[in-house]
Amino acid sequence: MNTQPRHHLNASTLAQRYAQVRATTLALAAPLSEADCQVQSMLDASPTKWHLAHVTWFFETFILERFEPGFRPFHPAFRMLFNSYYQGVGDQHPRAQRGMITRPGLAEVKAWRAQVDARIDALLRHTSNDELNTLLELGLQHEQQHQELLLTDLKHLLAMNPLNPAYHPQWPLSSVVAAPMDWVAFPGGTAHMGHTGDGFAFDNESPRHELLLPPHALATRPVTHGEWLAFMDDGGYRDPRWWMAAGWDWVRTHQLEAPLYWRRDGDPARQGGWTNFTLHGRVPIDPRTPVVHISWFEADAYARWHAEQTSEPIRLPTEAEWEHAAQTLGTALHTQGNFLESGALHPMPLSRSGAGLQQMGGDVWEWTASAYLPYPGYRPWAGAVGEYNGKFMVNQMVLRGGSCATPREHIRASYRNFFPTDARWQFSGLRLARDA
């Protein structure tokens, strides 16, 4: 099995970074009541309290249990109670019953967080080695992933409330206009994908390897809500020609006619009366913003419909094509788009007219045509942390680029996210590709 990459980080830098990431998580939970933090709204989602506890479990189990002299857990039962899926650590509380655990209460979980933070801080004062630092960095990356999940799971919960409660009341959209979509061509040929050298990366981004790309083009920006309404108006959800067979079954079984969180309860004169639930409450659909909360089935159907409309060989990009393009962006991957830090918590319209690829990073995760599979020669990390990625490499599709709920520094050109083809509660959208 694989050995994790070793990072040579300065200990005080790491402690500082630890404090910042942990504080961000608490800040995200700050506007929530104990009740908001308690409920699990569906099997795929977890309660906020569970997120707060589980990321703490990660540090206590994988770092303190190993490196802290005279280690004693905060509460012996928490090892089982807040284990997500690590078979190597032992039993897990059933996923479907995470919302049933009303005790420990939110205050006790926060006390646990504070105690673990103090113990980590103490540990880092006198201990520093590559293995500890690497596991700590992994724990922080893990916590950033749960920051995004905390928001998407919370959104799913709030959206079930007929009172349409807001997480943050202000509505931040400015009055910019979406730029017309254009294409950026790539000649194809030999390319590389996978993590390159420095900095943290998950095991699923390795090994870096060579591959062949066909000539192709990528759209300059994601598909917008306005464009999606055209798909809907053209009967997109009622025509089996656009859908995978499994997607068509899914549409009919659930009688779907729009993305997740849409309702037809608004002013009929505005976007046909369609409204959207956001973390700022329910609002009219804004046609300028990137479409969000769609499944892979929907993204794929849209691409096929668009190909027919334009008589062009349009499709979803592969993850190799996406990564190859992102490699050309440099720092623009982190500056063009709208990440967690903006506080918008909703995909934003393109704010500038510049040519070339826009919003590859942030705003919406972009579904690709690629199944989530191991790279050639892939090895998971050794030990229980090796259960992080590899065991999910089947029956899922890759998404790229991060969203408006992803911490900016968490994203890389090589970063791979993955969800099943019917998942919609993430901030997922799409960007089109075209055969040359």
Place this chain on the structure above:
Amino acid sequence: MNTQPRHHLNASTLAQRYAQVRATTLALAAPLSEADCQVQSMLDASPTKWHLAHVTWFFETFILERFEPGFRPFHPAFRMLFNSYYQGVGDQHPRAQRGMITRPGLAEVKAWRAQVDARIDALLRHTSNDELNTLLELGLQHEQQHQELLLTDLKHLLAMNPLNPAYHPQWPLSSVVAAPMDWVAFPGGTAHMGHTGDGFAFDNESPRHELLLPPHALATRPVTHGEWLAFMDDGGYRDPRWWMAAGWDWVRTHQLEAPLYWRRDGDPARQGGWTNFTLHGRVPIDPRTPVVHISWFEADAYARWHAEQTSEPIRLPTEAEWEHAAQTLGTALHTQGNFLESGALHPMPLSRSGAGLQQMGGDVWEWTASAYLPYPGYRPWAGAVGEYNGKFMVNQMVLRGGSCATPREHIRASYRNFFPTDARWQFSGLRLARDA
């Protein structure tokens, strides 16, 4: 349709009684966190917060909306949000999603309660008529029913927590010994059942009517945990001879081997290691106490097994037999057993050696052999409150006598409770009967 009985209650007495019942409900919720009050642990159960809100909804909707001058609801959406099943009142929030409503929070629901209490108090100061008084009494009886459900639903939630949290930590059982079971004979012949004259009763207790009883006998006390262990030790859960066909399917589908909340995680030297979850936490099985948390299927199987053991025509009592016997008890129906007011919140052993029927009231609801059906000439009340009872008169069995979670004054000889044959989360037990 029927007209509700009119009660001539003194207005200040009624106001006092209102204040007392409402305070009891709040007191039951007092030991709970907001998280405890939020969660719905299964479809059949409701969150404590929902119970607190729904009983308040009853007063606002059925009384204030009708009698309060210049009525304005506390919040317009609560009419739908906290309607349980009254089609006549309009839409209902889906039952399965009661636990998803994190807002209004617990504090806001309590504020609603306080406001409604003040408005009812004001109303009663200047208004008094039979219809108002009758609806108010119905609302109080309704709230008492929800006091019991609040406890049984909460118990179901806490029991899912592997930490076995206690609602009240003290364990109240004294060291009395269960009296041997004996029989009380009844000659049969003409009898009457149904509510007689004065005082409140639900529509399902009417009309009072005559019927014929066969000669029979009733057991002096409910079946105990110790007796139930003998049934289990004899392979009771593994032998189809004792079970209804539907009951046997149920046992095998769920792989049952004991009543609800039992686990085999205790000292093997004590009752085979079986423990019980109670509102005081997890404790060893006490063989002296009435068996509780059994379904009708289990009660019925036990009776058939016991008949075979003793070669006697033993069975469950009919509700007519039960009510006929209870009529002979007078005030003893309310004094022998252990009701909500005792604070035990668990069935207690028989504390005295007296002859005759014991513990008919309180401790455990007693399953009967009777399906829950309308009495001859039954009419539901007029209006939306007519949906209270009649529309549930199918596919349920009758229980009688109240439990350790029932307010004492709530019980009558004619009182009919009802649950499906597989329900176990109520404080349900059994008393045997015998053909003469």
Place this chain on the structure above:
Amino acid sequence: MNTQPRHHLNASTLAQRYAQVRATTLALAAPLSEADCQVQSMLDASPTKWHLAHVTWFFETFILERFEPGFRPFHPAFRMLFNSYYQGVGDQHPRAQRGMITRPGLAEVKAWRAQVDARIDALLRHTSNDELNTLLELGLQHEQQHQELLLTDLKHLLAMNPLNPAYHPQWPLSSVVAAPMDWVAFPGGTAHMGHTGDGFAFDNESPRHELLLPPHALATRPVTHGEWLAFMDDGGYRDPRWWMAAGWDWVRTHQLEAPLYWRRDGDPARQGGWTNFTLHGRVPIDPRTPVVHISWFEADAYARWHAEQTSEPIRLPTEAEWEHAAQTLGTALHTQGNFLESGALHPMPLSRSGAGLQQMGGDVWEWTASAYLPYPGYRPWAGAVGEYNGKFMVNQMVLRGGSCATPREHIRASYRNFFPTDARWQFSGLRLARDA
């Protein structure tokens, strides 16, 4: 436990009756292909081949195995393969997989029938005793029940075929007119129910016992398809006021708007275009015929709707009321209605104008307001045949009177049929009752 009634039947009479009943079953299967006989169309139904085999299993297992000298089964595995639910006989092939058994084929099952018939015939030539005779009669009654089930199960299968195949092509309805419904009054008071003395009866019809009836009236005839259309036209399937809570859930879950087998694919000018699948193929609804293929939920809802329309205390009859009335009919119970022997295989319009109760026997099973429960002092028969009735006495409602698929001689005034409240594939209808 109970001992079965002993019948003193002449041996050659019994042999003759045996031959006749067995031949009838084969005749019912004669128009069917091997494929028709093979398929199980839903969990509640069984394949024709299974019916042919199971009734034969009954004779081989309960009679030949016990009385035949040197008994050897036709095929040792058939004892398990064709056991329906008799735990006392041992394992059963899973009910849901009855249609999977393509071997033995139909010819082999028929060969088994022939062999068992010959062995029974031989047995009866030299052996006769009360126990044998009683078990034989039970086997014949059992086979008659399966004759009806064979037809209703087959109808369910054929109705799933979009080609609407006919079992018998001729359509037998004559052009009579349905008589207007009238009432027959009964004064109430002491009555008796249960089997009286002579002739065969199932254990569930005993013991005969006394009971009190309220004054009431019964409708002269069943509700017709024409009257049912009025209920539908008045929005009966869309108004929760008429339905039990569980019934309303059932209607909405399955989006029901008509009885089973109805489709709106006919001439819109005739009965709103509604057609009916019958054993003669798909035909327009005939408003003169008794409504059929309704559940208890529907029968009960119709009665409540009709009570509201007429402002009269209308409801379903209890089984005691029904049996009391049937006792007054004498032989008319068997002569007024249309049984299996007529070959119509569909309820027929009332063919004469006579006053008084009509069609109590035959045409449609009539749902009652009574849950299927044991009579006071009920004991099942001893041994495995004791599993015949008693273990189903929960969560079912009683139907009375037989149908167009019931052999005429199979019906008695005391005969109790029973099905769950959502079952519709039997020839089930309703007759109204009224409080005095």
Place this chain on the structure above:
Amino acid sequence: MNTQPRHHLNASTLAQRYAQVRATTLALAAPLSEADCQVQSMLDASPTKWHLAHVTWFFETFILERFEPGFRPFHPAFRMLFNSYYQGVGDQHPRAQRGMITRPGLAEVKAWRAQVDARIDALLRHTSNDELNTLLELGLQHEQQHQELLLTDLKHLLAMNPLNPAYHPQWPLSSVVAAPMDWVAFPGGTAHMGHTGDGFAFDNESPRHELLLPPHALATRPVTHGEWLAFMDDGGYRDPRWWMAAGWDWVRTHQLEAPLYWRRDGDPARQGGWTNFTLHGRVPIDPRTPVVHISWFEADAYARWHAEQTSEPIRLPTEAEWEHAAQTLGTALHTQGNFLESGALHPMPLSRSGAGLQQMGGDVWEWTASAYLPYPGYRPWAGAVGEYNGKFMVNQMVLRGGSCATPREHIRASYRNFFPTDARWQFSGLRLARDA
């Protein structure tokens, strides 16, 4: 959209080939009763009668309807009744109810076959063009696929019968010994995959394209039943380390401990008592034969377990690696293994000791590590036949090489089969690969 490849086949050759393929299908159904041909044993399987009808539907709908002068269908309803999933052709009878169609009977379906065969024969006598010939070839390839499905679906049905009926009674295995497994190394580098030029291929095998392969090795032969028993004996089905997360859920949900059709009902001294259901009845496991009826989850888990046992980078091959290796085999792809024509209908042990790749073709379909996705630049065929492959390109894994139930000439190096990760009823096995 794509245009299908045009084949320049001699008309009389095509007619001859048509007659041969059609006769083979009938021959496969010859040993079956009408009941055997009627039943659908699970949602994924279809009745033999449906297979016989559906392949005929293909010729009538896609060829006769288009090319036959004065076309009239055999029966107008069959166009809907036997359409599998072609939305472009119109409605389809629900897949789950294929077994409910007892009429048309088997004889009528065979009559339809004969009539369509005669009409095709007549058509080919006077009409020949590329489009017709290509569609006819597609129809024959389609029918060959259904020949295999007919056998695997039938096997699933017969295996549900506790009598273990045989399709063909003789048991053909000879006494050869399985050769030890060895590795064949491939250096990697640029390779090509996809159909090359001549002969028929499905659209999913195009376009042929270039790609990069890493250095790797393939096992000389598939994994055997004996090797699989070692995996089981080592607790393979009880250890989460070997399984994908979704696979581990699947194992526990279904409580699996062996491949499909295995039972532990044999002589404990032989292979631990494990037996196997085959088309020749139930037989002891033969350790020399390739393991069969495993899911992708099982194949993948075995590879991971084997990697751990050997400390080698062992895994499943990608489909590119498999195809690259198969290209080197030439005619040996069709001569080494055991196809439908052998009549064995079960994977056979390796019959010779030769070095190099063995049994790449035939015996068992080999699961690969590749998701079933479109090749770069893939276009489905134009028209309704374009629904053949493309719309299934999600959530499935690729299998290669054909099986003991595949017609020999049906297989190519570029042939792609695909099934979901939990499918086991095909003749599916595995061959290991290794990173260099």
